Amino acid sequence: MGGTGTTTLNLKLKVWRQNNPQAEGHFEDYDVEGISTDASFLEMLDVVNNRLVKEGKDPIAFDHDCREGICGSCSMTINGNPHGPQRGTTTCQLHMRKFKTGDSITVEPFRAKAFPVIKDLAVNRSAFDKIIASGGYVSVNAGNAPDANARPVPKDVAANAFMAAACIGCGACVAACTNSSAMLFVGAKVSHLGLLPQGDPERERRVLNMMQTMEDAGFGNCSNTGACSLACPKEISFERIANLNSEFLRATVKNRNTSGSVG
Amino acid sequence: MKYLMSTIGRKQLMAVTGLLWSGFVLSHMAGNFLMFVGAEAYNKYSYFLVSNPLIYLAEAALVLTILVHAVSGIRLAIQNRNARPQKYSMTPSGDKAPRFQSRWMAFHGSLILVFLVYHLITFKFGTYYSVTYDGVEMRDIHRLLIEVFQSPAYVVGYIFCVIAVGFHLSHGFYSSFATLGLYHPRYSAMLNKFGYFYGFIVAGGFISQPLYVFFVAGK
Ligand code: SF4
Ligand code: FES
Numbered sequence: 225m226g227g228t229g230t231t232t233l234n235l236k237l238k239v240w241r242q243n244n245p246q247a248e249g250h251f252e253d254y255d256v257e258g259i260s261t262d263a264s265f266l267e268m269l270d271v272v273n274n275r276l277v278k279e280g281k282d283p284i285a286f287d288h289d290c291r292e293g294i295c296g297s298c299s300m301t302i303n304g305n306p307h308g309p310q311r312g313t314t315t316c317q318l319h320m321r322k323f324k325t326g327d328s329i330t331v332e333p334f335r336a337k338a339f340p341v342i343k344d345l346a347v348n349r350s351a352f353d354k355i356i357a358s359g360g361y362v363s364v365n366a367g368n369a370p371d372a373n374a375r376p377v378p379k380d381v382a383a384n385a386f387m388a389a390a391c392i393g394c395g396a397c398v399a400a401c402t403n404s405s406a407m408l409f410v411g412a413k414v415s416h417l418g419l420l421p422q423g424d425p426e427r428e429r430r431v432l433n434m435m436q437t438m439e440d441a442g443f444g445n446c447s448n449t450g451a452c453s454l455a456c457p458k459e460i461s462f463e464r465i466a467n468l469n470s471e472f473l474r475a476t477v478k479n480r481n482t483s484g485s486v487g
Numbered sequence: 488m489k490y491l492m493s494t495i496g497r498k499q500l501m502a503v504t505g506l507l508w509s510g511f512v513l514s515h516m517a518g519n520f521l522m523f524v525g526a527e528a529y530n531k532y533s534y535f536l537v538s539n540p541l542i543y544l545a546e547a548a549l550v551l552t553i554l555v556h557a558v559s560g561i562r563l564a565i566q567n568r569n570a571r572p573q574k575y576s577m578t579p580s581g582d583k584a585p586r587f588q589s590r591w592m593a594f595h596g597s598l599i600l601v602f603l604v605y606h607l608i609t610f611k612f613g614t615y616y617s618v619t620y621d622g623v624e625m626r627d628i629h630r631l632l633i634e635v636f637q638s639p640a641y642v643v644g645y646i647f648c649v650i651a652v653g654f655h656l657s658h659g660f661y662s663s664f665a666t667l668g669l670y671h672p673r674y675s676a677m678l679n680k681f682g683y684f685y686g687f688i689v690a691g692g693f694i695s696q697p698l699y700v701f702f703v704a705g706k
Contacts, residue, residue: 229653232533240686244490249573251576287526301575301577303577304575304576304577304578304579304580305548305579305580305583306579306583308581309580309582309583310580311582311583330577332576332577335571335573335574335575336570336571337569337571337572339571340571362548373533375680400579400583401572402567402578402590403571403583404567404570404571405567405568405570416566417650423601435493435494435495436493439493439494442569442570443496443570444567444569444570444571445494445498445563445566445567446666447563447567447662448591448658448661448662448665448666449585449586449589449590450585450586450589451579451583451584451585451590454582454584454585455579455583460672462665462674463670463672463675465665466664466665466666466668466669466670467668467673468495468668469495469498469499469665469666469667469668469669470667470669471668472493472495472496472498472668472669473495476489476490476493476496477561
């Protein structure tokens with residue numbers, strides 16, 4: 225903290241409070257004063273929570289873990305934008321200097337049927353785990369580490385797969401999507417694993433199963449608005465969705481066995 | 488078939504049928520420009536179209552594809568609505584805002600469907616005037632056109648609906664390619680712009696025609 229140019233902000237917060245998954249939620253207003261522009265958004269919430277605890281009130285529940293933009297826990301929707309107004313940033317990496325004193329800030333959970341609210345801003349994203357379990361893995365040889373050059377992967381393919389692998393599974397794509405679709409997330413996994421030789425054996429099965437699981441979990445369907453990619457803290461390209469579509473078509477044609485054999 | 492039950496399968500069906508209709512509306516808009524040439528050219532063109540035996544095939548294909556497109560669209564839209572039972576109080580904005588028309592596809596889509604039915608009732612199944620050119624009797628669709636576009640309310644309603652068509656195309660065109668899995672970082676940006684251009688041209692053409700009738704030809 226500190227440094228030159230540090231000022232403080234006074235803000236009007238409007239935060240979604242919901243006691244449990246079944247409860248009717250509502251917004252509550254909080255006037256917060258003296259927030260450092262060097263604070264992160266989560267640190268600002270910490271300050272509010274400290275005050276609430278002191279007053280004997282229930283603090284605002286929100287998910288967080290790494291606070292360095294890599295775990296994908298810190299889900300919340302800030303003035304309609306998942307992870308706040310700044311592109312390529314998680315909530316924990318969002319600084320209060322992005323706001324002006326006197327601003328009203330509305331904070332809501334990620335909203336989707338597949339992401340039920342646990343409490344306040346914390347949502348249950350285990351639907352993503354189900355999608356991963358249905359195909360987001362590779363068959364590995366569990367023996368000794370293979371020779372690094374045994375499987376040649378062209379540089380551009382590796383780079384492309386790596387860009388898709390940057391997805392941290394935060395769910396902002398779903399939260400931003402007008403249809404609550406998880407196709408950017410699924411597309412990122414399908415690209416990441418399908419592009420590499422290690423992921424090739426399950427290529428067809430993976431896309432068919434992951435899409436089926438996504439639909440069963442109650443996510444919506446992509447209508448190519450591109451909001452997901454704009455909201456994604458890792459700026460996963462919208463191209464992943466187009467790729468998912470063509471992979472799906474390819475797998476449909478190639479896959480001979482619905483029980484999950486490789487095409 | 489499993490593919491057609493899947494959401495991607497249904498959307499790919501929508502993409503193909505949507506692209507077919509994109510081609511149709513463009514040709515329809517272009518053909519309509521014959522009204523600027525005159526009644527005879529317009530009527531003869533219309534006669535040429537309806538006297539061709541292939542017209543039944545084309546009409547059947549158009550009806551079938553629009554039904555597939557609309558039914559899939561409605562089903563997907565319902566699923567999508569259900570995927571977020573608790574709405575947001577605010578939507579993405581600023582740097583994270585998508586193009587607004589893309590969020591309203593089901594909305595202008597439904598408007599277009601209603602308009603389409605109304606449009607067919609007005610013209611295709613509207614009053615039958617006949618006219619004879621060079622000994623061939625044909626429908627004087629031009630006369631009906633002039634009559635219909637005398638009403639300012641009709642003109643305004645018509646323009647409103649074709650603007651919706653323009654918006655629908657401006658997202659739909661590009662979106663169809665993405666749904667079919669055709670995407671390239673460079674060409675898709677161009678395709679995206681072309682979608683806007685396409686929507687703009689189609690809407691612009693369809694807007695100019697009733698205005699021409701209302702202000703010039705109908706006088
Ligand atoms: S694609 Fe982006 S927004 Fe979606 S889960 Fe992955 S990192 Fe989060
Ligand atoms: S807390 Fe880990 S990404 Fe924000």
